[in-house]
Amino acid sequence: xxxxxxxxxxxxxxxxxxxxxxxxxxxxxxxxxxxxxxxxxxxxxxxxxxxxxxxxxxxxxxxxxxxxxxxxxxxxxxxxxxxxxxxxxxxxxxxxxxxxxxxxxxxxxxxxxxxxxxxxxxxxxxxxxxxxxxxxxxxxxxxxxxxxxxxxxxxxxxxxxxxxxxxxxxxxxxxxxxxxxxxxxxxxxxxxxxxxxxxxxxxxxxxxxxxxxxxxxxxxxxxxxxxxxxxxxxxxxxxxxxxxxxxxxxxxxxxxxxxxxxxxxxxxxxxxxxxxxxxxxxxxxxxxxxxxxxxxxxxxxxxxxxxxxxxxxxxxxxxxxxxxxxxxxxxxxxxxxxxxxxxxxxxxxxxxxxxxxxxxxxxxxxxxx
Amino acid sequence: xxxxxxxxxxxxxxxxxxxxxxxxxxxxxxxxxxxxxxxxxxxxxxxxxxxxxxxxxxxxxxxxxxxxxxxxxxxxxxxxxxxxxxxxxxxxxxxxxxxxxxxxxxxxxxxxxxxxxxxxxxxxxxxxxxxxxxxxxxxxxxxxxxxxxxxxxxxxxxxxxxxxxxxxxxxxxxxxxxxxxxxxxxxxxxxxxxxxxxxxxxxxxxxxxxxxxxxxxxxxxxxxxxxxxxxxxxxxxxxxxxxxxxxxxxxxxxxxxxxxxxxxxxxxxxxxxxxxxxxxxxxxxxxxxxxxxxxxxxxxxxxxxxxxxxxxxxxxxxxxxxxxxxxxxxxxxxxxxxxxxxxxxxxxxxxxxxxxxxxxxxxxxxxxxxxxxxxxxxxxxxxxxxxxxxxxxxxxxxxxxxxxxxxxxxxxxxxxxxxxxxxxxxxxxxxxxxxxxxxxxxxxxxxxxxxxxxxxxxxxxxxxxxxxxxxxxxxxxxxxxxxxxxxxxxxxxxxxxxxxxxxxx
Numbered sequence: 116x117x118x119x120x121x122x123x124x125x126x127x128x129x130x131x132x133x134x135x136x137x138x139x140x141x142x143x144x145x146x147x148x149x150x151x152x153x154x155x156x157x158x159x160x161x162x163x164x165x166x167x168x169x170x171x172x173x174x175x176x177x178x179x180x181x182x183x184x185x186x187x188x189x190x191x192x193x194x195x196x197x198x199x200x201x202x203x204x205x206x207x208x209x210x211x212x213x214x215x216x217x218x219x220x221x222x223x224x225x226x227x228x229x230x231x232x233x234x235x236x237x238x239x240x241x242x243x244x245x246x247x248x249x250x251x252x253x254x255x256x257x258x259x260x261x262x263x264x265x266x267x268x269x270x271x272x273x274x275x276x277x278x279x280x281x282x283x284x285x286x287x288x289x290x291x292x293x294x295x296x297x298x299x300x301x302x303x304x305x306x307x308x309x310x311x312x313x314x315x316x317x318x319x320x321x322x323x324x325x326x327x328x329x330x331x332x333x334x335x336x337x338x339x340x341x342x343x344x345x346x347x348x349x350x351x352x353x354x355x356x357x358x359x360x361x362x363x364x365x366x367x368x369x370x371x372x373x374x375x376x377x378x379x380x381x382x383x384x385x386x387x388x389x390x391x392x393x394x395x396x397x398x399x400x401x402x403x404x405x406x407x408x409x410x411x412x413x414x415x416x417x418x419x420x421x422x423x424x425x426x427x428x429x430x431x432x433x434x435x436x437x438x439x440x441x442x443x444x445x446x447x448x449x450x451x452x453x454x455x456x457x458x459x460x461x462x463x464x465x466x467x468x469x470x471x472x473x474x475x476x477x478x479x480x481x482x483x484x
Numbered sequence: 485x486x487x488x489x490x491x492x493x494x495x496x497x498x499x500x501x502x503x504x505x506x507x508x509x510x511x512x513x514x515x516x517x518x519x520x521x522x523x524x525x526x527x528x529x530x531x532x533x534x535x536x537x538x539x540x541x542x543x544x545x546x547x548x549x550x551x552x553x554x555x556x557x558x559x560x561x562x563x564x565x566x567x568x569x570x571x572x573x574x575x576x577x578x579x580x581x582x583x584x585x586x587x588x589x590x591x592x593x594x595x596x597x598x599x600x601x602x603x604x605x606x607x608x609x610x611x612x613x614x615x616x617x618x619x620x621x622x623x624x625x626x627x628x629x630x631x632x633x634x635x636x637x638x639x640x641x642x643x644x645x646x647x648x649x650x651x652x653x654x655x656x657x658x659x660x661x662x663x664x665x666x667x668x669x670x671x672x673x674x675x676x677x678x679x680x681x682x683x684x685x686x687x688x689x690x691x692x693x694x695x696x697x698x699x700x701x702x703x704x705x706x707x708x709x710x711x712x713x714x715x716x717x718x719x720x721x722x723x724x725x726x727x728x729x730x731x732x733x734x735x736x737x738x739x740x741x742x743x744x745x746x747x748x749x750x751x752x753x754x755x756x757x758x759x760x761x762x763x764x765x766x767x768x769x770x771x772x773x774x775x776x777x778x779x780x781x782x783x784x785x786x787x788x789x790x791x792x793x794x795x796x797x798x799x800x801x802x803x804x805x806x807x808x809x810x811x812x813x814x815x816x817x818x819x820x821x822x823x824x825x826x827x828x829x830x831x832x833x834x835x836x837x838x839x840x841x842x843x844x845x846x847x848x849x850x851x852x853x854x855x856x857x858x859x860x861x862x863x864x865x866x867x868x869x870x871x872x873x874x875x876x877x878x879x880x881x882x883x884x885x886x887x888x889x890x891x892x893x894x895x896x897x898x899x900x901x902x903x904x905x906x907x908x909x910x911x912x913x914x915x916x917x918x919x920x921x922x923x924x925x926x927x928x929x930x931x932x933x934x935x936x937x938x939x940x941x942x943x944x945x946x947x948x949x950x951x952x953x954x955x956x957x958x959x960x961x962x963x964x965x966x967x968x969x970x971x972x973x974x975x976x977x978x979x980x981x982x983x984x985x986x987x988x989x
């Protein structure tokens with residue numbers, strides 16, 4: 116671009132200085148708040164006051180941070196699910212539906228099987244069934260992708276709508292086993308008490324947060340050190356090289372997608388063993404599956420960073436929701452605007468991480484002859 | 485550069501004066517001077533990254549110089565685009581052709597011409613294009629669809645296109661890279677016809693051998709600078725190589741130094757039929773310990789299929805492949821490796837190596853890895869290789885795509901020659917020096933020679949005839965999937981090999 120006698124260019128960087136890896140996300144966050152601030156000012160709210168309230172209610176108070184951790188728990192799982200698949204260039208967009216299936220599978224196990232088991236085994240079993248159901252929901256897209264090369268993006272996305280209607284059918288459309296038989300009000304039947312986990316004290320944080328965090332760290336280690344992690348990284352980088360080395364693309368594609376689905380399913384079961392205790396249509400309202408994709412992208416598909424971005428996102432949501440209750444109520448949409456701008460600036464910031472902005476004075480070409 | 489004619493700069497058809505061009509981290513052209521006479525064939529010689537293509541791009545208007553000037557007939561021109569260059573009579577034929585496959589030759593040639601009538605009359609255009617082609621001795625059917633033409637024919641389309649648009653100066657970027665020897669000869673005839681008509685030709689090349697014959701003058705570049713300019717008669721390959729690389733280079737033939745011993749790789753009557761077409765038919769040969777068997781041929785005559793059959797990536801539809809006496813038809817790459825085969829594919833970054841992974845991780849690729857990957861021993865090994873083979877890299881953890889072609893090839897060869905397993909005695913190598921510098925070519929040839937003398941059986945499949953002639957103890961020529969010619973390393977009739985490559989034997 117040329118303005119006056121200045122030439123403004125983006126030049127690719129040969130190497131990225133380390134500080135930029137930290138500076139880009141921090142600056143994107145800052146810019147996102149500036150944009151959010153403009154919206155606030157335009158709608159007659161004080162930006163500084165609103166943001167300090169948001170931070171207090173999202174992160175800086177005991178109640179705020181424990182609420183945030185509670186809602187970050189399933190978000191970490193869907194974030195891991197997306198990161199796991201995306202790292203291998205497999206774009207599983209079906210976390211939302213796989214999570215619903217995880218909820219249904221866990222509720223089934225919690226209602227039918229949990230009574231036959233001692234309580235120390237009941238919770239793991241319910242979680243396992245959730246993971247299996249999530250994996251099952253991605254089986255079809257995974258097989259189509261691995262065997263026929265069909266785009267997993269479309270097939271996994273479309274199954275989200277099937278899953279959504281399945282949940283609605285179980286609760287609102289039928290009087291099946293997932294529906295609470297004791298009342299005519301349409302709501303889910305509670306699972307066995309032995310299969311549920313209580314929260315920490317009076318907070319809304321459940322022990323499942325520890326599982327989610329352990330999963331992220333374990334996955335990070337496993338994919339870095341194991342042969343499986345190595346093979347997936349070769350395959351992601353260059354399928355031809357994987358073929359050259361005799362790796363099976365079918366096995367890798369299937370296993371990665373199934374494991375991604377299992378992680379998303381686990382998000383649903385954590386919701387069941389924790390706050391919900393049943394198939395709860397409330398989960399359909401909050402889009403944790405789609406948010407997981409955003410969380411993973413923001414974490415640049417790093418499993419440990421997913422923990423942080425999930426907490427950041429959950430905090431914006433919790434804090435944003437509570438802003439509706441204040442002396443000068445702020446609409447929830449402001450929190451959504453903030454989330455959107457965080458993502459936008461973070462992805463835009465990538466341009467500056469990879470390129471350098473150069474502004475040069477245009478020189479007259481000297482004539483020598 | 486002094487002209488042998490009297491007079492000032494006005495004599496030159498095209499000149500570069502103190503041209504400097506920078507790219508991020510690279511000074512591609514550093515105060516370069518270049519002069520082209522009318523009717524001259526002038527070669528720009530240099531290794532990859534020497535800056536010759538950058539200079540050609542500046543001369544044709546693709547790049548704007550950061551400093552310095554381009555002069556056409558002694559007057560400065562500020563070229564803003566290749567189209568602008570063409571308006572000044574300057575055209576470039578790129579190494580990768582820029583043609584529309586589904587258009588006819590005539591349609592491709594007239595594409596982009598500003599004075600076309602609103603409605604095209606195909607016959608008129610075809611006649612015009614045919615006339616241009618004929619005048620310069622370029623046999624070409626204007627009605628043929630470009631997608632069905634060979635590389636040599638496509639190149640002719642590009643040249644006719646430039647001439648049709650009024651080019652007086654033609655810049656050819658690595659024009660012989662994709663051609664068989666007879667096609668190269670034809671190209672040279674065309675070039676002579678053009679210079680007789682008063683047009684000038686610039687060859688951009690890194691191949692020493694071929695430029696000496698055709699050029700009136702050779703200008704050599706190294707590291708963005710001109711290191712010398714030599715007129716016809718003064719140029720010999722040795723001197724040019726030294727100007728290119730900056731040191732003495734040994735490209736003399738290397739042959740087996742011992743008796744060839746037991747047969748390690750043998751193919752008998754191997755055939756491959758795909759979609760009803762014979763890709764490989766009735767190929768039989770043996771490679772013994774301590775020898776290099778070279779397979780020559782123009783790209784696309786079954787080399788890739790042959791290599792993939794031996795490497796176990798595809799199973800032959802007939803015949804038998806055996807390694808160390810063990811039949812390995814269709815057992816898969818892992819088992820072929822276990823039987824003792826190492827494989828250096830043609831596409832080094834993207835098949836042989838995973839480009840974004842580190843040198844260490846790429847060394848691990850063909851090992852038995854177990855549940856957890858042991859990178860410690862691989863790291864030590866990588867550092868040893870880096871030292872031993874003089875691989876230029878910031879560290880063993882650098883991604884292979886950040887290495888130069890020569891250095892990434894060294895990584896691949898190191899893995900396949902030294903670490904592929906103690907029992908690996910058969911090595912299949914495909915076009916190992918494609919796109920490499922003269923210095924790197926020398927290093928790769930030395931490595932292969934050493935591996936041969938260490939008792940490996942090596943199958944060298946290469947489109948570069950010079951390479952096969954330099955290294956092989958036995959030469960096979962592959963044409964349309966069959967071996968059409970065989971010769972022993974030191975008694976080669978080069979002309980017969982050339983004809984066989986073109987299918988004329």
